[in-house]
Amino acid sequence: MADILRGGQFLVKETKCDAIFTPEDFSEEQIMMRDSVKEFVDKELWANKERFEKKDYAFTEECMRKAGELGFLSVAVPEAYGGMGMGFVNTVLVCDYISGATGSFSTAFGAHTGIGTMPITLYGTEEQKQKYVPKLASGEWFGAYCLTEPGAGSDANSGKTKAVLSEDGTHYKITGGKMWISNAGFCNLFIVFARIEDDKNITGFIVENDPSNGISLGDEEHKLGIRSSSTRQVFFNETKVPVENMLAGRGEGFKIAMNALNVGRIKLGAACLDAQRRNITESVKYANERIQFKTPISSFGAIQAKLAEMATSAYAGESATYRAAADIQKRIEIRQEEGNTHQEAELKGVEEFAIECSILKVAVSEDIQNCSDEGIQIFGGMGFSEDTPMESAWRDARIARIYEGTNEINRMLSVGMLIKKAMKGHVDLLGPAMAVAEELMGIPSFDTPDYTELFAEEKEMIAKLKKSFLMVAGAAVQKFGQELDKHQQLLMAAADMLIEIYMAESTILRTEKLVKKVGEEKAQEQIAMAQLYLYNAVDIITKRGKEGIVSFAEGDEQRMMLMGLRRFTKYVNMPNVVALRDKIAAKLISENQYCY
Structure with a gap:
């Protein structure tokens, strides 16, 4: 196993067919997982396709809860935090077959399991993981990811949202606006990226969605497609976030964002x-x-x-x-x-x-x-x-x-x-x-x-x-x-x-x-x-x-x-x-x- 090619080496080294994994190599467990996902999609999503086209956001949320009950939201989450702890191929397999019926559900699923849950799983402290990941894995809570800003698109590190440390050092106050936030309309938790002082790189924070804490939402966006995917602007006005809710270290938000994108890219291909x-x-x-x-x-x-x-x-x-x-x-x-x-x-x-x-x-x-x-x-x-x-x-x-x-x-x-x-x-x-x-x-x-x-x-x-x-x-x-x-x-x-x-x-x-x-x-x-x-x-x-x-x-x-x-x-x-x-x-x- 240790002699597998490194990333990019396919270009300069020959790969033998026996060294690759193919869909024909699915194990019995993987076939069962695939079939159970397909059954869910056929019964709950494909059969109700027209509801997704009529901007039925509540129905998207309802289907996400059902996916959580069936364990589909927890495939990549370690068992220690309420997940199935399955391998990366299984993660891709579920992402593949659960995304076939409608882009609305596919987006909600991908945003929650990927950029909503994964940053905490991979960068969170033990306390953060114990507190938040089990709720996200079960579908009791849903996650969203606040990176993009109105003035910033592909330049992910150029955001102007600010995080200011309180005088007593117990919390940060986050102020700024984010746009194109998938799942914003029904999420319980945001992964928010903001800049502390004049830091070169942004910092990540776990922010609970509490409207009384300076969080407000724009109207649902009217989009070309993915019509029942909740997509809204999110505004933070001196939103208080405990210092212990910083994700990874100060200035490490850009690294979190880039690594989340790497996983998101192969999962998007699968989707x-x-x-x-x-x-x-x-x-x-x-x-x-x-x-x-x-x-x-x-x-x-x-x-x-x-x-x-x-x-x-x-x-x-x-x-x-x-x-x-x-x-x-x-x-x-x-x-x-x-x-x-x-x-x-x-x-x-x-x-x-x-x-x-x-x-x-x-x-x-x-x-x-x-x-x-x-x-x-x-x-x-x-x-x-x-x-x-x-x-x-x-x-x-x-x-x-x-x-x-x-x-x-x-x-x-x-x-x-x-x-x-x-x-x-x-x-x-x-x-x-x-x-x-x-x-x-x-x-x-x-x-x-x-x-x-x-x-x-x-x-x-x-x-x-x-x-x-x-x-x-x-x-x-x-x-x-x-x-x-x-x-x-x-x-x-x-x-x-x-x-x-x-x-x-x-x-x-x-x-x-x-x-x-x-x-x-x-x-x-x-x-x-x-x-x-x-x-x-x-x-x-x-x-x-x-x-x-x-x-x-x-x-x-x-x-x-x-x-x-x-x-x-x-x-x-x-x-x-x-x-x-x-x-x-x-x-x-x-x-x-x-x-x-």
């Missing part, structure tokens, strides 16, 4: 998965039932192509999310074996894979938007109507690209964090990048390789795609050094290359592992999805790599790199993508649901 599965199932059912030109529209190639691409993205998202979740869990277990506390192990375990968390946040949030958009298109005019589930699914999906740091920020973060890891010696980028530069100067082999083994060419293609990233990123770092972060469009192009490499590799490794288990014959559609995803990834990497190269290289250097990019993105045997889509869609249509 988009079951929404995709349900959108695909609804789209398949409709396509099978909708008759045009005397035949179901599911028999039309244009519709089949959409269904196949939707399913492929969902399958890839599952593959990468559970791969990363298990890697994080292994790292947490290793740290605990080395003597770290639960807090230290979980914080460092997630931080280790912060790059992968950002990758997943971007990739899966964009996939759910595309999936719901294509769902509307399959439904046609009916898809635009509130009478079908696609309209609300599309609106709910839109926020996912903004939550937990916008996708633009997460793109730049993923590359920036990778370069920082390289500078610290945690990921050797320099050696492989120099090897690629030398390879470009050499004469390429013109031998035709023998790809008799399943996925032999695909795995070689993944290795070549990694070279394409190392070529572009290596040259960019060499040219701009510390100034690279000023070249945002270049960083965005490099990030898209990085994202597609991780997603494509995860999909191929999952499928290779499945084939070893059940044989090629029983995994034909999964093989097709892995090949189709890679084909699409190669296209994206070719386009974004070209953009990156021409943005900073000229003359012979540019010609050399563009030639290298062509070499690294060239198939020997180009897959028949139409045939791949046909195969994937045929299975969906015959099963009348997402069935992978």
Whole structure:
């Protein structure tokens, strides 16, 4: 176990399929957990979908209480504080399947279990945890997170809310306003970030929601989607907070906020998965039932192509999310074996894979938007109507690209964090990048390789795609050094290359592992999805790599790199993508649901 890859090392080291965790590896306990969550969602949420669209905030709160009674709010909470104390994969699993019906409940659940409860679990004192976490784990109390301010968006550390120590030193008085606060309308407790004096960094506080203590709320926001998620402004006017309710140390609020975002990012990716599965199932059912030109529209190639691409993205998202979740869990277990506390192990375990968390946040949030958009298109005019589930699914999906740091920020973060890891010696980028530069100067082999083994060419293609990233990123770092972060469009192009490499590799490794288990014959559609995803990834990497190269290289250097990019993105045997889509869609249509 101790030889598992570190975060970001997927780019420079080969991963064997046996080393990753996949949904096909769920234990009996995990399958039971998944099925009980699905039963809750079908019975309580999906069956009452229209109530969430009518801004029934009380119903969201009622469903949250039921989720608490069933234990779903306590999966990640240690047993010592009234939780189930399950591993990180189980946390992601529950987040995945509980989020499929409606973004309103998904947001309430994520805000409470993640940024509402987790900061106390991971940063609180023993007294703070004993006092607050059991109530949050059971659903007796609900939590909210007050970070964003009207003048501050992505710059989380720029808040102006002040915390002033009382003359007798017993409490702080917090004054300021926060906005976009999920669960504000029914929470019992806020995690509030404020600045003490002129500190460089903000400080976190646990603040009980008592209107008589200078706390007031704005009206419910009217939003594009997540309509029954309570979202309000929160105002603090000399709100008294005991000094013992400071979270971690003075000036450590920014660190709390950043680490909460790392966990939130992978959980946000997970929270988009079951929404995709349900959108695909609804789209398949409709396509099978909708008759045009005397035949179901599911028999039309244009519709089949959409269904196949939707399913492929969902399958890839599952593959990468559970791969990363298990890697994080292994790292947490290793740290605990080395003597770290639960807090230290979980914080460092997630931080280790912060790059992968950002990758997943971007990739899966964009996939759910595309999936719901294509769902509307399959439904046609009916898809635009509130009478079908696609309209609300599309609106709910839109926020996912903004939550937990916008996708633009997460793109730049993923590359920036990778370069920082390289500078610290945690990921050797320099050696492989120099090897690629030398390879470009050499004469390429013109031998035709023998790809008799399943996925032999695909795995070689993944290795070549990694070279394409190392070529572009290596040259960019060499040219701009510390100034690279000023070249945002270049960083965005490099990030898209990085994202597609991780997603494509995860999909191929999952499928290779499945084939070893059940044989090629029983995994034909999964093989097709892995090949189709890679084909699409190669296209994206070719386009974004070209953009990156021409943005900073000229003359012979540019010609050399563009030639290298062509070499690294060239198939020997180009897959028949139409045939791949046909195969994937045929299975969906015959099963009348997402069935992978």
